[in-house]
Amino acid sequence: MKLLDKIGREFSGYNILESGKRLIDRRPLQCSLYVTDRCNLDCAYCTEYDNSRPHPSLNDLKKWIRKIRELGTMRIALVGGEPLVHPNIVEVVRYCRELGFATSLTTNGFLLTRKLLAELEDAGLQVMQISVDRMTPSPITKKSFKTILPKLDYFRDSKISLHITGVICADTLPESEAVLETGLSRGIPTEVRLVHADPLHRFRVDRGRREELERFIDSMIERKRNGEKIHTSEAILNYQRSLLRGEHVEWTCMAGYKLFFVSAQGKFWICSMVHTDKHIMDVTLDDLYANYRKKSCQEGCGVYCAVSASLLMEKPMAVLGKEIIARAKRVPAMLSSSSRSRTDNMSSLGVTEPDGTHKVNSGTNCGPSANDRVTLGKSA
Numbered sequence: 003m004k005l006l007d008k009i010g011r012e013f014s015g016y017n018i019l020e021s022g023k024r025l026i027d028r029r030p031l032q033c034s035l036y037v038t039d040r041c042n043l044d045c046a047y048c049t050e051y052d053n054s055r056p057h058p059s060l061n062d063l064k065k066w067i068r069k070i071r072e073l074g075t076m077r078i079a080l081v082g083g084e085p086l087v088h089p090n091i092v093e094v095v096r097y098c099r100e101l102g103f104a105t106s107l108t109t110n111g112f113l114l115t116r117k118l119l120a121e122l123e124d125a126g127l128q129v130m131q132i133s134v135d136r137m138t139p140s141p142i143t144k145k146s147f148k149t150i151l152p153k154l155d156y157f158r159d160s161k162i163s164l165h166i167t168g169v170i171c172a173d174t175l176p177e178s179e180a181v182l183e184t185g186l187s188r189g190i191p192t193e194v195r196l197v198h199a200d201p202l203h204r205f206r207v208d209r210g211r212r213e214e215l216e217r218f219i220d221s222m223i224e225r226k227r228n229g230e231k232i233h234t235s236e237a238i239l240n241y242q243r244s245l246l247r248g249e250h251v252e253w254t255c256m257a258g259y260k261l262f263f264v265s266a267q268g269k270f271w272i273c274s275m276v277h278t279d280k281h282i283m284d285v286t287l288d289d290l291y292a293n294y295r296k297k298s299c300q301e302g303c304g305v306y307c308a309v310s311a312s313l314l315m316e317k318p319m320a321v322l323g324k325e326i327i328a329r330a331k332r333v334p335a336m337l338s339s340s341s342r343s344r345t346d347n348m349s350s351l352g353v354t355e356p357d358g359t360h361k362v363n364s365g366t367n368c369g370p371s372a373n374d375r376v377t378l379g380k381s382a
């Protein structure tokens with residue numbers, strides 16, 4: 003790929019016009035849709051799966067997706083449970099793309115095959131976020147590079163942009179550095195983030211020692227400032243550090259307004275932690291706007307995607323400015339790798355240019371952004 007093209011892509015995620023519209027109007031930017039509650043795994047920290055519930059039908063999902071679009075939502079993040087266990091996941095993706103959504107999917111990757119990735123690509127999926135917590139499985143989480151490393155090769159010729167995201171807790175912390183390194187060294191935008199509490203503010207696993215966690219977050223902030231592809235904004239890394247220190251952060255939660263969730267029963271949820279009984283089919287723009295307010299649950303909030311979108315909406319220049327500077331620092335490395343690439347045979351993966359799927363960071367379980375390319379080394 004030409005160098006200028008490469009540099010252009012570093013910044014292309016910042017679809018200023020598209021995101022700009024949502025900065026000034028009253029419509030939502032993003033919805034996370036639970037395509038199912040069912041899951042093939044049982045991560046100890048997770049409260050977002052329930053195998054007693056059936057999958058929603060394709061017809062219901064399509065009806066909700068249409069409604070989400072009618073509200074003006076630009077991006078849809080397909081989440082769960084495990085999205086790949088839904089038998090119609092490819093049709094769901096295709097439908098989202100037909101309606102013009104920028105579309106991403108978050109998965110544990112266990113059911114991913116070369117064939118399924120090709121089908122999702124054909125359906126128009128732009129971004130896949132694979133969750134990887136450790137190098138090897140543990141009783142707390144089976145999501146490890148042991149399963150995912152052999153699958154990275156599927157992305158070599160895929161237009162789907164890949165991101166890696168891991169959860170940090172006491173069990174994973176000793177391997178978090180290696181997870182980050184494994185992703186970054188292959189050119190994959192990678193993020194690891196602090197485990198969050200359940201809706202009743204309980205942590206289901208040991209979070210780890212505060213000093214060690216803080217040291218690790220600090221190291222990510224430094225790497226981010228140096229231009230490494232840490233797939234979250236400095237604002238969210240700083241936010242996590244403040245959480246650890248028990249410091250107050252001033253922000254206004256835009257969940258339920260600029261971003262919202264729809265459950266696998268079609269219920270409108272403010273976020274993954276705060277649920278309502280209202281059906282998405284009954285939601286109006288006024289209902290959404292009513293959620294533009296500070297919330298009593300803000301202190302200690304671990305829904306990083308909501309924090310991220312809220313900070314972006316509140317302070318776009320500050321958040322975007324730092325991100326653009328961090329990306330600009332990658333350009334010299336690109337220049338040298340471009341001259342090296344004439345002599346070595348690293349292969350660059352072609353990925354779809356996201357059609358406006360800008361997000362400074364995706365933060366957490368709301369789904370990924372689509373603003374980085376993936377380059378896999380031979381070892382991938």
Ligand SMILES: C[S@@+](CC[C@H](N)C(=O)[O-])C[C@H]1O[C@@H](n2cnc3c(N)ncnc32)[C@H](O)[C@@H]1O
Pocket residue numbers: 041047048049050081082083084085108109110131132133167168169195196197198199200366367
């Ligand atoms: C609920 S999962 C659904 C998609 C898919 N099953 C997966 O694991 O990627 C979405 C994301 O939320 C993360 N997650 C789940 N529980 C969490 C918690 N308590 N704290 C932080 N992240 C969590 C998962 O690791 C995953 O990246």
Ligand code: SF4
Pocket residue numbers: 041042043044045048049050051082083084110
């Ligand atoms: S984090 Fe994902 S894979 Fe793990 S139990 Fe929850 S839904 Fe399943």
Ligand code: SF4
Pocket residue numbers: 255256257272273274275276297299300301303304305308309
């Ligand atoms: S503050 Fe956090 S938990 Fe509360 S509504 Fe906003 S995103 Fe959800």
